[in-house]
Amino acid sequence: MYKPFSQTDYKPSTKPKALYLRKSKKNDGKNKIETIESQLKQLTGFCKEQGWNEYVIYNDYVAKSTNLNREEYKKMLKACLDGKHDLIISAEESRIYRTVYEQTNVYEELKGTDIAILSIREGYIFPNDRNQFLTNILRGAMNQQELENFAYRMNVKVLASAKEGKYVNKTPFGYFKDKDKLEPHPAESKTFRFIVEKVLEGFVIAEIISLLNRLGYKTKSNKKWKDVGTITRMLSNRVYLGESHYNSKMFDSEVVVRDTHQSLITIEEYQEVRKIIQSRSRNPQGIRYTKINTVLDRLVVCGKCGSRLPIHKSWTNKQGVTSYQIGKCQKVLGEYNDKKCSNKSISLNELLPHFYNAIESYKEALIEEIESVEIDITNDKKITVMNEIKDIKTRITEIKSEIQNAKSFLIKGILTESDYVGLLPPLEKDMKELNVSLEDNERLLGSLSEYDRRSVIQNAIDSLNNIENESIETQNRIYRTLFESLELVNTLDEYEIRIKEKDVFQ
Numbered sequence: 483m484y485k486p487f488s489q490t491d492y493k494p495s496t497k498p499k500a501l502y503l504r505k506s507k508k509n510d511g512k513n514k515i516e517t518i519e520s521q522l523k524q525l526t527g528f529c530k531e532q533g534w535n536e537y538v539i540y541n542d543y544v545a546k547s548t549n550l551n552r553e554e555y556k557k558m559l560k561a562c563l564d565g566k567h568d569l570i571i572s573a574e575e576s577r578i579y580r581t582v583y584e585q586t587n588v589y590e591e592l593k594g595t596d597i598a599i600l601s602i603r604e605g606y607i608f609p610n611d612r613n614q615f616l617t618n619i620l621r622g623a624m625n626q627q628e629l630e631n632f633a634y635r636m637n638v639k640v641l642a643s644a645k646e647g648k649y650v651n652k653t654p655f656g657y658f659k660d661k662d663k664l665e666p667h668p669a670e671s672k673t674f675r676f677i678v679e680k681v682l683e684g685f686v687i688a689e690i691i692s693l694l695n696r697l698g699y700k701t702k703s704n705k706k707w708k709d710v711g712t713i714t715r716m717l718s719n720r721v722y723l724g725e726s727h728y729n730s731k732m733f734d735s736e737v738v739v740r741d742t743h744q745s746l747i748t749i750e751e752y753q754e755v756r757k758i759i760q761s762r763s764r765n766p767q768g769i770r771y772t773k774i775n776t777v778l779d780r781l782v783v784c785g786k787c788g789s790r791l792p793i794h795k796s797w798t799n800k801q802g803v804t805s806y807q808i809g810k811c812q813k814v815l816g817e818y819n820d821k822k823c824s825n826k827s828i829s830l831n832e833l834l835p836h837f838y839n840a841i842e843s844y845k846e847a848l849i850e851e852i853e854s855v856e857i858d859i860t861n862d863k864k865i866t867v868m869n870e871i872k873d874i875k876t877r878i879t880e881i882k883s884e885i886q887n888a889k890s891f892l893i894k895g896i897l898t899e900s901d902y903v904g905l906l907p908p909l910e911k912d913m914k915e916l917n918v919s920l921e922d923n924e925r926l927l928g929s930l931s932e933y934d935r936r937s938v939i940q941n942a943i944d945s946l947n948n949i950e951n952e953s954i955e956t957q958n959r960i961y962r963t964l965f966e967s968l969e970l971v972n973t974l975d976e977y978e979i980r981i982k983e984k985d986v987f988q
Contacts, residue, residue, distance in 0.1 A: 492598065492606055498536040500558050500567040501525045503543075504577045518543060521573045528602055529571070538567070562597050574603040580629055585622040589615075637732045644728035644737040651728060654721050655702045656746055664721070664743035673699045674722065674746050677713060681755050684959035686762065687713050717755050722746045749925045776806055776830060777957040778837065778968060784811040784825045785971035785980060793830065806830035808970065824973045833979070837968060838950075840981050845946050852939050867927045874920045881913050 503521045518541065529537055540558040561567055572578050578599065579585040589609040599607040608614055644650050648662035656674040657664040676699065680690045687710045694707045701707055720727060724745035728737045747755070774793045782791045789811055796807040808830060811823035888905050891897040897905070945960050952960070969980040
């Protein structure tokens with residue numbers, strides 16, 4: 483067993499002592515003994531009491547207690563094997579190793595040396611003392627069992643708290659935690675709403691980051707915004723819908739509790755934001771498009787096949803005025819993919835007058851509709867959502883049938899067990915995603931009300947009035963908000979442009 487410090491006749495050499503600290507995390511609520519600072523104070527104070535004034539500190543501050551990639555430990559071990567230390571001092575044995583696997587690795591690495599370990603809590607440990615080996619390993623196994631039991635109890639407690647609706651994850655941006663419940667953060671919640679509103683106005687994430695920094699909005703760590711992915715992931719997090727999610731890997735259990743805290747985004751906004759972000763993903767043709775400062779950026783598509791047409795710089799004159807070109811369509815057509823689309827390239831200067839004429843015609847059509855046509859105030863959005871709910875329910879029924887058939891085929895021997903195991907997870911994953919989508923749409927349907935379509939049309943007209951006096955970026959954003967695309971047909975035999983509007987009146 484251990485040899486208590488006060489009862490051993492072991493006398494370490496005058497070599498510098500190796501002080502090893504290891505802590506998985508630091509919380510203000512922890513006891514003093516649980517912090518790196520208190521460990522360091524304890525070790526250095528102990529050395530001073532013994533008159534050991536020469537020591538080297540090795541500090542492994544890792545993200546998780548199960549992290550075995552201990553760089554400082556490896557550095558310390560090399561120094562020990564190089565003869566710089568012959569005594570490793572730690573607050574307690576579990577700081578050096580927490581599992582039997584780690585313990586046997588340490589013993590193996592110190593095999594054949596005179597290096598000893600001193601735990602202030604337990605006493606001296608001599609890895610090369612064969613009379614201690616068995617009892618040390620048994621004690622290590624007991625320590626590991628205690629650690630695993632503690633982890634189990636903690637996971638049970640956290641899972642139970644999650645089921646009660648308490649928030650057990652890391653506090654997300656936009657909130658602060660008050661007694662296991664999320665409350666909107668006064669400043670961060672406004673920043674989050676600013677981001678949502680700018681996405682809905684048509685700003686891309688990179689533009690929003692620039693606005694955030696220009697206006698002085700900070701991240702949770704009080705730094706400038708810089709990562710597009712951070713905002714994209716934030717906007718996909720359902721915690722902002724007032725939901726609490728917890729996934730327990732130990733128990734393979736996922737907990738979802740609704741309405742546990744105040745939401746910062748409506749279900750309708752959430753779906754629209756996700757739709758906008760997904761629509762900006764890389765195009766099916768696999769062509770990357772660099773943003774071009776024009777009013778038609780990312781709007782022009784081929785009117786023959788629907789492929790997006792890139793806009794690129796053509797040339798710049800001596801006065802610094804840059805001309806742009808709409809690229810020809812690259813789509814390959816035909817049964818054997820042996821024919822190229824016939825749409826040709828065209829100068830942006832040549833296209834823009836036709837586009838502005840089309841905008842004027844579009845405005846006139848809206849004005850005529852609002853003045854002379856009886857506007858139906860029936861909420862078409864409701865009809866769309868109801869149809870989507872119907873489609874989702876149909877698909878859920880189909881998947882249930884597929885799962886049941888798979889089980890029957892397994893019992894009858896039509897499917898092998900390996901085929902069954904490979905077939906089931908994708909179906910269950912689809913079922914889970916469809917159930918989430920179904921619930922979202924049912925919540926959305928309940929939140930929709932009738933509205934005056936006339937006011938929506940008027941808003942579209944107002945946004946297009948005097949638009950030519952706006953900046954290029956603002957014009958492009960308004961066009962991309964109102965229009966799905968500008969379809970261009972430019973062949974030897976035909977020239978036409980068609981504005982395809984978004985379903986803004988739903």
